[in-house]
Amino acid sequence: VKGRKTDKEKFSGAEATYTVECMMHDKKALQAGTSHYFGDGFATAFDITFTGEDNKPHxxxxxxxxxxxxxxxxxxxxxxxxxxxxxxPRIAPTQVIIIPVAQHKEGVIEANEAVMNRLKAAGIRVKMDASKQSAGWKFAEYEMKGVPLRLEMGPKDMEKNQCVLVRRDNGEKSFVSLDNIEEAVKTMLDAVQQGLYDKAKKNLDENTYACSTVEEVKEKMSTQGGFAKTMWCGDEACELKMKEIAGVSSRCIPLEQEHLGDVCPVCGKPAKHMVYWGVAY
Known part of the structure; x- marks a missing residue:
């Protein structure tokens, strides 16, 4: 959720703080990225100057x-x-890890290397693990490291001109022809990317709800967690009251505002903004 921090939550000394509030899989909020606009307050305090076009310090x-x-x-x-x-996949340092199966057998390493070189030529970030560790050890190692796709190929696959692709996000296995391996890998990486996004978006959507009273926010937070969105009068006293009663802090005033009513759920005065509330890390 993209938005602006309230005056209470913004960076001390800043004129405005903008934030990306993300919902984690446990339904808590993480202030994941912020930008602060300082105006010239800090520059004045620390006497930071530059020479302007008028040849004077500013x-x-x-x-x-x-x-x-x-x-x-x-x-x-x-x-x-x-x-x-x-x-x-878009940010993974290694997008595909190649694990040769029965690598001690003749031609297996070379065949896997050939596939690796084809994928590299297609612009895919790929590595091969031909170490002496067992296949099971390698599978667990690269699962732990989060590599989006695992490619396995052994003598039987070579006979059939195919390999096995395993997705990290859901464990799904596919047998893919080597004739169009570049296109198949790119398509699957796109599918993993979209699948992760859809799952996270579903978690956000299903655990974000509009509330009209403080009691409703408290009840939803105690049973469901996630984000509550309400109107707000803009008064810090009501922001503090919401935390005291419902145990949540304001996450942001979203850039995309919705009209959820005309009054503040805390004091009943006319509302100025719609605000997201939640329990944060």
């Missing part, structure tokens, strides 16, 4: 961005499972 207007490790944490906590990381 204080610059500044921004600060927090789009780094929190986004990585968001990816881990949104998509990860009990076997480890699950990385979306």
């Amino acid at each position: 204080h610059p207007f500044q921004t600060s961005w927090g789009v780094s490790t929190r986004l990585i944490g968001g990816v881990i906590m949104t998509h990860g499972d009990n076997n480890g990381l699950v990385l979306p």
Whole structure:
């Protein structure tokens, strides 16, 4: 959910803080990426100046961005499972891991290398593990690392001019001809990407609900978790009251506003904004 922080939740000293509030798989919120507009407040306080076109010193207007490790944490906590990381293909350092099956047999390593080189030529980030570890060890290792696709090929597959592709997100196995392996891998990576997005979006949609009273927010949070959206008068006292009664903090004033009523659910005064509330990390 893209939005602006309330004055209480914004960065101290900033004129405005914009945020991406993400719902984790346990229905808690993560402030995953923020940008702060400082105006010239910090530049004035620390006497930071530049020489303008008029050849006089001026204080610059500044921004600060927090789009780094929190986004990585968001990816881990949104998509990860009990076997480890699950990385979306677009950001995975390795998109495909090739595991040669019965690699001690003649020609197996070479055949797998040939497939790897074809995929590399097609612009796919691919690696092969020809170490002496067992196949089971390798499967578990790259599942834990979140590699989106596993490609397996052994002597029987070579005879049939095929390989096995295994998706990390759902464990689904497919037998694919080597004739069009580049297209098949790209199609499957797109499917994994879309599948992860759809699952996360479903979690967000199914656990976001409109509320009209503080008691309703409290009841929903205690039974379901997720995000509650309500109207709000803009008064910090009502924001604090919501936290005291329902145990939630304001996540953001979303850029895409909805009209859920005319009054603040806390004080009953005319509402100014629609706000998302939730329990955050």
